[in-house]
Amino acid sequence: MARVVVDVMLKPEILDPQGQAVQRALPRLGYEGISEVRQGKRFELEVEGPVDAAALARVHELAGKFLANTVIEDFTVRVEAAEGAEGVTTA
Amino acid sequence: MARVVVDVMLKPEILDPQGQAVQRALPRLGYEGISEVRQGKRFELEVEGPVDAAALARVHELAGKFLANTVIEDFTVRVEAAEGAEGVTTA
Numbered sequence: 274m275a276r277v278v279v280d281v282m283l284k285p286e287i288l289d290p291q292g293q294a295v296q297r298a299l300p301r302l303g304y305e306g307i308s309e310v311r312q313g314k315r316f317e318l319e320v321e322g323p324v325d326a327a328a329l330a331r332v333h334e335l336a337g338k339f340l341a342n343t344v345i346e347d348f349t350v351r352v353e354a355a356e357g358a359e360g361v362t363t364a
Numbered sequence: 365m366a367r368v369v370v371d372v373m374l375k376p377e378i379l380d381p382q383g384q385a386v387q388r389a390l391p392r393l394g395y396e397g398i399s400e401v402r403q404g405k406r407f408e409l410e411v412e413g414p415v416d417a418a419a420l421a422r423v424h425e426l427a428g429k430f431l432a433n434t435v436i437e438d439f440t441v442r443v444e445a446a447e448g449a450e451g452v453t454t455a
Contacts, residue, residue: 280406304426309410315371319400335395
């Protein structure tokens, strides 16, 4: 059993009104010096069995099909190990 | 200028209907072996100037006030470096 994390973010060229709203609110709330905020989604998947290359490839496939809209979003898949050692594959 | 990532997830004891819906849909879509899915938010903040301990402390403070609902959500703050070296502070 291992935890695989899928991060889904809007592509850099896609406008992010949610993130902009946060960024514009921060100075008013007393936090200067944050020049950009972008908001995305994080999925934590508990995968049964060993997380080998094949299992990661399947997670990558399902992430691209169901978790991200790859027309407007990028995603990364990585194994989250307890020691902080991480293997990353990028969309 | 550095990118600081704030991950916001529901606390483990809080029900996550969004994640459950994804998890229950996966076998039907041909993906077995995923025993749990939890869905949260990921914020990418571009911080001006050096990201020292004080700057990280401020991001941690604003994340706890404005990005996460700490009654039901946990959050982590980390600096995302280009080489993948990361410093993590946990809520």
